[in-house]
Amino acid sequence: MNILVINSGSSSLKYQLYNMTDESVLAKGLVERIGMDSSILNHKPTGKQEVTEVSEILEHNTAIRKVLACLTDKEHGVISSIDEINAVGHRVVHGGEFFKASALVDADAKTKIRQLFDLAPLHNPAAMMGISATEVNMPGVPQVVVFDTAFHQTMPEKAYMYAIPRVLYNKYKVRRYGAHGTSHDFVSKAAAEFLDRPLEDLKIITCHIGNGASVTAVDGGLSIDTSMGMTPLEGLMMGTRSGDLDPAIVPYVMNKEELSVGEVNSMLNKHSGLLAISGVSSDMRDIIDGAEKGEPNSTLAFDMYEYRLRKYIGSYAAAMNGVDVIVFTAGVGENAAVLRAKVLNNLTFLGIELDAEANKVRSGDPRRISTAESKVQVLVVPTNEELVIARDTYRIVQGING
């Protein structure tokens, strides 16, 4: 069975085509700048030359059509016809309280995803565009939705409630949902496997730090707290998102600057974080470069990012009354050795002993970066959200077929 995995962003679409017989990736790629003047499609077929196409792609429907054309192309293709794609799995960021697990796409699932647009305005409408575009271009092919929030549905009430009038929860479901759950789930399981210890016995703190970033306390395999909130804006400082701030700042700034709701949302989501503090870039690589050259704004951005991450790790050790394992994953977590070193060298009170040489090793495999004797084991585990989505899709589609 071949499964196409789609991760739709508001102006991007990432895809991977899996052959589930051996979970091999037949092709993967990325469409960027959808709806802008020159869109870019980068298609990487396994074992063949990759291609980059610049054209005008105004919406997700066209993006999917182009992706399908690439997948079936005589030269760059990996399948001979669209009929060889048996199912499609979508990443959906927000499943609210509706979805505690992945689900087949039907009319009911679509209605619920639409009802959650308000809670994830950057992410859920994009996912819905991906689902609709798939329906149009591949009619009849079963689709599955895999939610970032599902893994965090095990959080206890004391972790997910905000200390505001309860009526807001009753009426609008205002509460913490978290995100990146597919990744936190995957890397916590992989960490237990790597250490050859039962997941049920471990207190794990998983740090998924990429463009979006979140930390989760995983106790015995269950998410008991996570840093993202009702939306993916709360918690850590991120590439362009502010993370935690005094909520009183929002009405204060709106009043002073005469900002609308949309404008303040955009400020906090798109013009804050590393980008705002460094004044240069939202990309951690640029921040590290700047800090190494002694550039003061990049240095401050790096220091704030590290300090805030470290505070979350400390607070989750307190939440679980201990920590056995810390895991770093995603673009920054897997690659930024200097950031990991700074975080860990400031957490020695927890009994963490960094292996400085191991921390510098670059690899696509799970690896230990603490010493073997360190009281808290620290690992880098490359995440693979797409593979989890493909596996869930396979399982659910097999269920309906047999």
Ligand SMILES: Nc1ncnc2c1ncn2[C@@H]1O[C@H](COP(=O)(O)OP(=O)(O)O)[C@@H](O)[C@H]1O
């Ligand atoms: N070598 C590196 N050193 C530091 N940061 C890196 C490196 N490579 C990638 N990154 C960071 O990873 C981020 C992207 O992470 P990723 O998990 O791919 O994000 P997303 O899935 O949210 O797009 C980039 O913005 C960049 O800051």
Ligand SMILES: CC(=O)OP(=O)(O)O
């Ligand atoms: C939820 C979220 O922040 O996702 P991403 O990291 O892909 O932006």
Ligand SMILES: [Mg+2]
């Ligand atoms: Mg990501």
